Amino acid sequence: MRYGADYNPEQWPRDVWHDDMRLMREAGVNIVSLGIFSWALLEPRPGVWDFAWLDEVIDLLHENGIDVDLATATASPPPWLTRLHPEVLPQTIDGTVLSPGARQHWRPTSPVFRDYALRLTQALAERYGSHPALVAWHVSNELGCHNLYDFSDDAARAFRVWLQKRYGSLDALNDAWGTAFWSQHYGAWDEILPPRVAPTQRNPGQQLDFERFSSDAVRDHLRAEAAVLRAITPDVPLTTNFMVAQNVRDIDYATWTGDVDFVSNDHYLRPGELGRDDLSFWANLTGNLAEGRPWFLMEHATSAVNWREVNPPKRSGELVRDALTHVAHGADAVCYFQWRQSRAGGERYHSGMVPHAGADSRVFRDVVALGAQLRDLAPVTESRRERARxxxxxxxxxxxxxxxxxxxxxxxxxxxxxxxxxxxxxxxxxxxxxxxxxxxxxxxxxxxxxxxxxxxxxxxxxxxxxxxxxxxxxxxxxxxxxxxxxxxxxxxxxxxxxxxxxxxxxxxxxxxxxxxxxxxxxxxxxxxxxxxxxxxxxxxxxxxxxxxxxxxxxxxxxxxxxxxxxxxxxxxxxxxxxxxxxxxxxxxxxxxxxxxxxxxxxxxxxx
Amino acid sequence: MRYGADYNPEQWPRDVWHDDMRLMREAGVNIVSLGIFSWALLEPRPGVWDFAWLDEVIDLLHENGIDVDLATATASPPPWLTRLHPEVLPQTIDGTVLSPGARQHWRPTSPVFRDYALRLTQALAERYGSHPALVAWHVSNELGCHNLYDFSDDAARAFRVWLQKRYGSLDALNDAWGTAFWSQHYGAWDEILPPRVAPTQRNPGQQLDFERFSSDAVRDHLRAEAAVLRAITPDVPLTTNFMVAQNVRDIDYATWTGDVDFVSNDHYLRPGELGRDDLSFWANLTGNLAEGRPWFLMEHATSAVNWREVNPPKRSGELVRDALTHVAHGADAVCYFQWRQSRAGGERYHSGMVPHAGADSRVFRDVVALGAQLRDLAPVTESRRERARxxxxxxxxxxxxxxxxxxxxxxxxxxxxxxxxxxxxxxxxxxxxxxxxxxxxxxxxxxxxxxxxxxxxxxxxxxxxxxxxxxxxxxxxxxxxxxxxxxxxxxxxxxxxxxxxxxxxxxxxxxxxxxxxxxxxxxxxxxxxxxxxxxxxxxxxxxxxxxxxxxxxxxxxxxxxxxxxxxxxxxxxxxxxxxxxxxxxxxxxxxxxxxxxxxxxxxxxxx
Amino acid sequence: MRYGADYNPEQWPRDVWHDDMRLMREAGVNIVSLGIFSWALLEPRPGVWDFAWLDEVIDLLHENGIDVDLATATASPPPWLTRLHPEVLPQTIDGTVLSPGARQHWRPTSPVFRDYALRLTQALAERYGSHPALVAWHVSNELGCHNLYDFSDDAARAFRVWLQKRYGSLDALNDAWGTAFWSQHYGAWDEILPPRVAPTQRNPGQQLDFERFSSDAVRDHLRAEAAVLRAITPDVPLTTNFMVAQNVRDIDYATWTGDVDFVSNDHYLRPGELGRDDLSFWANLTGNLAEGRPWFLMEHATSAVNWREVNPPKRSGELVRDALTHVAHGADAVCYFQWRQSRAGGERYHSGMVPHAGADSRVFRDVVALGAQLRDLAPVTESRRERARxxxxxxxxxxxxxxxxxxxxxxxxxxxxxxxxxxxxxxxxxxxxxxxxxxxxxxxxxxxxxxxxxxxxxxxxxxxxxxxxxxxxxxxxxxxxxxxxxxxxxxxxxxxxxxxxxxxxxxxxxxxxxxxxxxxxxxxxxxxxxxxxxxxxxxxxxxxxxxxxxxxxxxxxxxxxxxxxxxxxxxxxxxxxxxxxxxxxxxxxxxxxxxxxxxxxxxxxxx
Missing domain, CATH: 3.40.50.880 (Class I glutamine amidotransferase (GATase) domain)
Incomplete structure (x- = not known):
């Protein structure tokens, strides 16, 4: 049974890293996801690489018996990239250009972004592909979480290609979308646009196909990174963290299973009385998206998150209950976002395995206890779910x-x-x-x-x-x-x-x-x-x-x-x-x- | 008494057209509005006309004794037009450009759009002006429904011309708008802008005049099309469908009556207990906008609409009740949007005379019964309302x-x-x-x-x-x-x-x-x-x-x-x-x- | 004890001015703020001045024993300025350009705007600096009320300068903002942007510094105008009206006290049962921002305002109660926005000392009665507050x-x-x-x-x-x-x-x-x-x-x-x-x- 977290050591001074190793061992952590948001440090200037710090971290983990699920680090591009190439920034339905300053500020269909991302993927695969700590690749991160719907001209171009492939002819498209109504008949492919903000209700067929296209467009990014990785490290399994959850409606993960070597999922508890059943529901679905095979719980929270209107912490016992519910639905890994709760940045109030209060805390004690329980559950790993009736x-x-x-x-x-x-x-x-x-x-x-x-x-x-x-x-x-x-x-x-x-x-x-x-x-x-x-x-x-x-x-x-x-x-x-x-x-x-x-x-x- | 609907045969295969004729006769339909959203099919490429299908439809209707209220078809421009001329797209108060993909995506003041629209109007007038089925022209459709407020530079130019005509001098305008406050004194006409989004409350006089101007600008479009029609077919009466209703506040229809040969109106029932009295109120106003003369109920719904938060269907009896309330307030025509409920497009859940369920349905049976009742009411047509005290x-x-x-x-x-x-x-x-x-x-x-x-x-x-x-x-x-x-x-x-x-x-x-x-x-x-x-x-x-x-x-x-x-x-x-x-x-x-x-x-x- | 109001005579014909003098004397008014929104009339064309009307008003006030707190008139630029220089218009977080048509439509960091504003300031200081009616300068007006947050490129440039001064090095900035998270590490100053709209939560450190910067940027405008005034009229005290109030969160007035010769404040009563204590709270804070010295209540309302959802008038007695609560917290001046309620413009429903109903009104009688009470309170002026425990x-x-x-x-x-x-x-x-x-x-x-x-x-x-x-x-x-x-x-x-x-x-x-x-x-x-x-x-x-x-x-x-x-x-x-x-x-x-x-x-x- 895998146990661990996203590990972001670059947020902390070096002396904390050694404390981390000690506490990870205490908790029974045996895997971490690494490098998810490290692009700006790994490639501080275009084409200039700095792997020294990451070498050190991976070696340290390996010395401590902790395996690495290494990210391709493409989730959030560095400031220099969007200054050089503002044309990779996504555009909202009304044409607003989204700015850097948060994360995932890139168009899934941008050829410019794709090029930079694949170069980074290649550099990481070449450098760490044979490191003994490496057990899996973590492609990008929560693909499409914030940039799924991009209405830019890049998106328009890619949408047309997608439509040509789907429909073959404009006649078929006109028929499917019912363009005879409201004078929407298309006479040329390049007349077609994403369903941008319009004076009134937009064409339903166009909306549906744009939703499908948008889900496929981020999957295409997954495929592009995967192709690079598979070419260099054919034996290292790769995954990407799905978000099979009530708050992520617009990605059709049922079409993604074939693109990963094992399914991973991120799930965050909904507050209130339906939280537990909701968790069970999505874990159940994840298990079936994984076709009954074991899957990887890549992220959940030890306690509160930071992005709902009200973010209550978990009650005593809920940390164990939630983790084991995922295991019961087929997860062979229990991982958290993140190992150590951030001191700064947009997620500083998101709980971690080591909270702000430090290791002398209920949360960390629960984390240690869960580690022990998961060791006891080792026999159930690799089991497949029995189909229900x-x-x-x-x-x-x-x-x-x-x-x-x-x-x-x-x-x-x-x-x-x-x-x-x-x-x-x-x-x-x-x-x-x-x-x-x-x-x-x-x-x-x-x-x-x-x-x-x-x-x-x-x-x-x-x-x-x-x-x-x-x-x-x-x-x-x-x-x-x-x-x-x-x-x-x-x-x-x-x-x-x-x-x-x-x-x-x-x-x-x-x-x-x-x-x-x-x-x-x-x-x-x-x-x-x-x-x-x-x-x-x-x-x-x-x-x-x-x-x-x-x-x-x-x-x-x-x-x-x-x-x-x-x-x-x-x-x-x-x-x-x-x-x-x-x-x-x-x-x-x-x-x-x-x-x-x-x-x-x-x-x-x-x- | 006229009875009918918007008829959009281009949404359906030809075999349905013949079924339509049979059912129209069964229902007593004697008029349809035709071609409202047909521009993209009538002019598939700039300046290239395709009237064959419309010829066929009009002839078919005529053979079945059904008259035609023929639209000028300018309501919704085809995709090629906005690709060639994105400068006709309206802009919202904050500068957002509205996209094609719905309908009515044109600036009322765009000279480019006007030019294309009048060419189409002329082509239709020349082709069908003497067709025996033609009983009226239907100018555009629900003018200003979605594009009334356009804040573009075209609108700015036209607004200045309107203001010069209204005020004659900048002194008069400055006095009317109270520009001495907040340092808004204008020293030149070209300093004046539409009341676009500003740091705080915008000038009330400027807002009011922009509202008047916007209402007049769509009326100017009506006048421009009407001039083309009257030049070619001076004997064919023309109308355009007003929207005298609680949900259309910003068009001053009291200034439009003189521009149509007879008043037409679209009205949709409000849900809940005030619906019936609300309908009566607006029908009453419509009758008085028509100066007591008979008017034309151009659109209402046999049952549910699709654009409110909740769209309940009509209860048994309400179809007849609503239609006759309009008649009681002076309508000599009872027409619906639309004849056959759409299978696709933005209004697919808007009811029609022939619902999704087909002719074997309560709605269609009520439609047939109403047709019979309207035949009995023939004697009251052409009557003028008696003035109340x-x-x-x-x-x-x-x-x-x-x-x-x-x-x-x-x-x-x-x-x-x-x-x-x-x-x-x-x-x-x-x-x-x-x-x-x-x-x-x-x-x-x-x-x-x-x-x-x-x-x-x-x-x-x-x-x-x-x-x-x-x-x-x-x-x-x-x-x-x-x-x-x-x-x-x-x-x-x-x-x-x-x-x-x-x-x-x-x-x-x-x-x-x-x-x-x-x-x-x-x-x-x-x-x-x-x-x-x-x-x-x-x-x-x-x-x-x-x-x-x-x-x-x-x-x-x-x-x-x-x-x-x-x-x-x-x-x-x-x-x-x-x-x-x-x-x-x-x-x-x-x-x-x-x-x-x-x-x-x-x-x-x-x- | 000072008693008066903003006086905007340019809104009224000359015959009203004489009526104003009579009523001001009746009410005991001894000071007015003048010229706040007069730029468009004082400089009707770029560099062309028209002071005649203002000369006349100031002389008239002086003849009637009323002192003048003269505004620099820069609060709201005239239409010609933004037509010549649209690049001074502020931009919102999503890039929307705010339009003229209200007030304060200028970027605090625009060098172009600054230049025009300082020329006006200089012209006023030179013309009126030695007028016997002048007792104080009123720098601009409610600085930052509507234009505090500007996300334009001017703001970006000024923000970088501010950050360089604050942090010295990018290392310090990266550490302060925690840019190691989400790949936000900055490698060059010009990569830094205002925290514009982004795909998800923006960096908290960046947000906080942008808030500080924005508060400082409008204070810089105050300093720039103050420098011009102090160079020309070193002996005339200057102030600007703070907005120490529940509805103005984002200006740190605690850092402004040193930039004015005396503190002034604008405060508007909150409706409902907490109104009185809320007023007391902010007046108390104003007194302590003034470091216990007397301060100037520059604006409040005789009765209703016009900018809340519901704007109830004051009840009988509340006019006196509110004014004296400010006095009790150290105000040596009781002034209103504005002397005569406007007939037109965005604030026509904001009460004044002379309401729409005219002088034969409860409001004006209360105004006169308060004037008498303030005369009786003359002995308490210049007193300093006793510190609480x-x-x-x-x-x-x-x-x-x-x-x-x-x-x-x-x-x-x-x-x-x-x-x-x-x-x-x-x-x-x-x-x-x-x-x-x-x-x-x-x-x-x-x-x-x-x-x-x-x-x-x-x-x-x-x-x-x-x-x-x-x-x-x-x-x-x-x-x-x-x-x-x-x-x-x-x-x-x-x-x-x-x-x-x-x-x-x-x-x-x-x-x-x-x-x-x-x-x-x-x-x-x-x-x-x-x-x-x-x-x-x-x-x-x-x-x-x-x-x-x-x-x-x-x-x-x-x-x-x-x-x-x-x-x-x-x-x-x-x-x-x-x-x-x-x-x-x-x-x-x-x-x-x-x-x-x-x-x-x-x-x-x-x-």
């Missing part, structure tokens, strides 16, 4: 599109809907895999896909296959509505899933704030209901609306097909309502019955 | 100026104040004309002018004439305060109306949030009260403040002059309070007594 | 830094914390000096320094000296945390004050909204608590947490050192909680017992 389908694109402007309501929250169903499953003691939508549904008895908004034809068929096989699909409101271009499936909602569910909805009925609607079961919808106007033959009504304009109309339905079934929940009935549906279905879907170990949902069961 | 004065400039920054409170809402009094009149069963301020008051027994903030000398005299004639004026807080340059009338508020009302107010007393004030009558003020310090001889106190700093002071007063009277309401007493005042006055103002037909306000009586 | 330490830099982003919570409000303790002292009837942190603590028995966040080593020693001398220090949460570069003091909080207080805090525990925590005393914390993990020997616990995660832990502590003591309050216990602490300490700190005159806090005692 229930899949909770997670789709980045449905997250993006369901939250678009110009929708029936601005109140939809894909992530909250998913978490509500996840918590309901935990409450019921049901083990579940949070599954990227592209993963196979074949081995799941129940495929639960709340708010699966974007349903291309292939996905429709995959869901129909589940039911045809005698297994079960459960989905909720606003699902199936659009195709892969955010074009509405015609003939009534839920569009692509209408036949599968045996339900026709004529109109969405979003709710005004403060006007909730009750269902017969007692469940309560607060933002969304739907007017189901037709049920296919034999479709059962599991619950119906009890008040409001839809009183008496079906709210939750189930269509049985042989041994299989397809259930539709047309309203946002939240965690409690979801649990009711699960319990109803559990009557004849054994996989939805709680595990005996789960103690009525008070314990999360992970196998 | 009570006028509710509506003044766009008072709306603009009363909501300005640097005021006694930011909480003033002109439109809400007007609607409160309108609803109070409905509650009391009193018929009323919502009357543009420039229209004659001669035939009204009661002129009710809430928050009539901007009162030039001529308007003061017109109101004094009403009372002198033995008729009645009722006005409310913050009225009469400023002249046509937003300069305060001195000597005490309500300024220009002080003598008429016999009231002198020394200070406005806006209320902090959560600190309402009661009047003796039980009425409640929540944002505004005034300290009346003097009453002219004989002025009666109808109501007084019951608590707060003004306890015991007059709140509502009435000055009688012969048979006439002038009533002042110094606080925002809302719908209920307004009804109380109306009932008090009704004791000797017969016109304020409810109509016997009104059933205690439960029915709106329109004659 | 308790100092409430005020530190602009702690205000700036404690409110920074990336902190444990965004909810901290330095000014509210200071005011809470001030009000608690008033409640307890304890006289206090609100003391700039750089002033001597020597003569105070109690030094109360809430949220003294920035504690350089020298300040630490000064506080330790207080206790060592047998006197008392009281401080509160988040104090002592950082040094002068916003770098955290290591070893546990409260950092620099840990030894003095005998307290070690391991973690800050900010509270989520709506989750308050009670203390044993009944005091309630709503946004902040701390986990105190160690107390030095003999430290007493005065109060402890009663619920929440910290239940049972110390909340308020006191360390005695001989006769002295150091008290720490680790939570935001607000006015009521603060009073409890004061009363507890009063048991053996006599200076904290209420003055007999104070009537239990219902009267503020000022000596």
């Amino acid at each position: 229930v899949a909770l389908v997670f789709d980045y694109e449905s997250w993006w599109v369901s939250g678009r402007d110009s929708h029936p309501t601005d109140a939809l929250q894909y992530d909250a809907e998913l978490l509500a169903w996840y918590r309901a499953l935990l409450d019921a003691g049901v083990r579940v895999d949070v599954l990227p939508v592209a993963a196979s549904f074949d081995d799941y008895e129940v495929v639960l896909a709340p708010m699966l908004h974007v349903v291309p034809d292939t996905l429709r068929r995959r869901l129909e296959d589940v039911v045809r096989d005698g297994r079960h699909v459960v989905t909720t409101y606003f699902s199936g509505t659009v195709d892969e271009h955010d074009r509405v499936w015609l003939g009534g909602y839920p569009g692509a899933l209408r036949d599968l569910l045996g339900v026709t909805v004529e109109e969405f009925v979003p709710l005004l704030a403060g006007e909730p609607v009750r269902l017969a079961s007692g469940a309560v919808a607060t933002t969304w209901t739907e007017r189901i106007v037709r049920l296919a033959e034999g479709v059962e009504v599991l619950d119906s609306y009890a008040d409001g304009d839809l009183a008496g109309a079906p709210a939750v339905t189930r269509r049985r097909v042989g041994d299989g079934s397809a259930t539709y929940v047309s309203a946002d009935i939240a965690r409690a309502g979801a649990r009711g549906v699960i319990e109803t279905l559990a009557a004849d879907v054994e996989a939805l019955r709680g595990d005996a170990l789960s103690a009525g949902g008070r314990v999360e069961v992970i196998v | 009570v006028a509710l004065v509506f003044d766009y400039e008072s709306w603009w100026v009363s909501g300005r920054d640097s005021h006694p409170t930011d909480a003033l809402q002109y439109d809400a104040e007007l609607l409160a009094w309108y609803r109070a009149l409905l509650d009391a069963g009193v018929r009323v004309d919502v009357l543009p301020v420039a229209a004659s008051f001669d035939d009204y027994e009661v002129v009710l002018a809430p928050m009539l903030h901007v009162v030039p000398d001529t308007l003061r005299r017109r109101l004094e004439d009403v009372v002198r004639d033995g008729r009645h004026v009722v006005t409310t807080y913050f009225s009469g305060t400023v002249d046509e340059h937003d300069r305060v009338w001195l000597g005490g508020y309500p300024g220009a109306l002080r003598d008429l009302l016999g009231v002198t107010v020394e200070e406005f007393v806006p209320l902090l949030a959560g600190e309402p004030v009661r009047l003796a009558s039980g009425a409640v003020a929540t944002t505004w009260t005034e300290r009346i310090v003097r009453l002219a001889e004989g002025v009666e106190v109808l109501d007084s403040y019951a608590d707060g700093d003004l306890a015991g002071a007059p709140a509502v007063t009435r000055r009688r002059v012969g048979d006439g009277s002038a009533t002042y309401v110094s606080a925002d007493i809302a719908r209920a309070g307004a009804r109380g005042v109306i009932e008090t006055l009704a004791a000797d103002v017969e016109a304020l007594r409810g109509d016997a037909l009104s059933a205690g306000g439960r029915v709106e009586v329109i004659v | 308790v100092a409430l330490v005020f530190d602009y830099e702690s205000w700036w830094v404690s409110g920074r982003d990336s902190h444990p919570t965004d909810a901290l409000q330095y000014d509210a914390e200071l005011l809470a303790w001030y009000r608690a002292l008033l409640d307890a009837g304890v006289r206090v000096d609100v003391l700039p942190v750089a002033a001597s603590f020597d003569d105070y028995e109690v030094v109360l320094a809430p949220m003294l966040h920035v504690v350089p080593d020298t300040l630490r020693r000064r506080l330790e000296d207080v206790v060592r001398d047998g006197r008392h220090v009281v401080t509160t949460y988040f104090s002592g945390t950082v040094d002068e570069h916003d770098r955290v003091w290591l070893g546990g909080y409260p950092g620099a004050l840990r030894d003095l207080l005998g307290v070690t805090v391991e973690e800050f525990v900010p509270l989520l909204a709506g989750e308050p925590v009670r203390l044993a005393s009944g005091a309630v914390a709503t946004t902040w608590t701390e986990r105190i993990v160690r107390l030095a020997e003999g430290v007493e616990v005065l109060d402890s947490y009663a619920d929440g995660d910290l239940a049972g832990a110390p909340a308020v502590t006191r360390r005695r050192v001989g006769d002295g003591s150091a008290t720490y309050v680790s939570a935001d216990i607000a006015r009521a909680g603060a009073r409890g602490v004061i009363e507890t300490l009063a048991a053996d700190v006599e200076a904290l017992r209420g003055d007999a005159l104070s009537a239990g806090g219902r009267v503020e005692v000022i000596v």
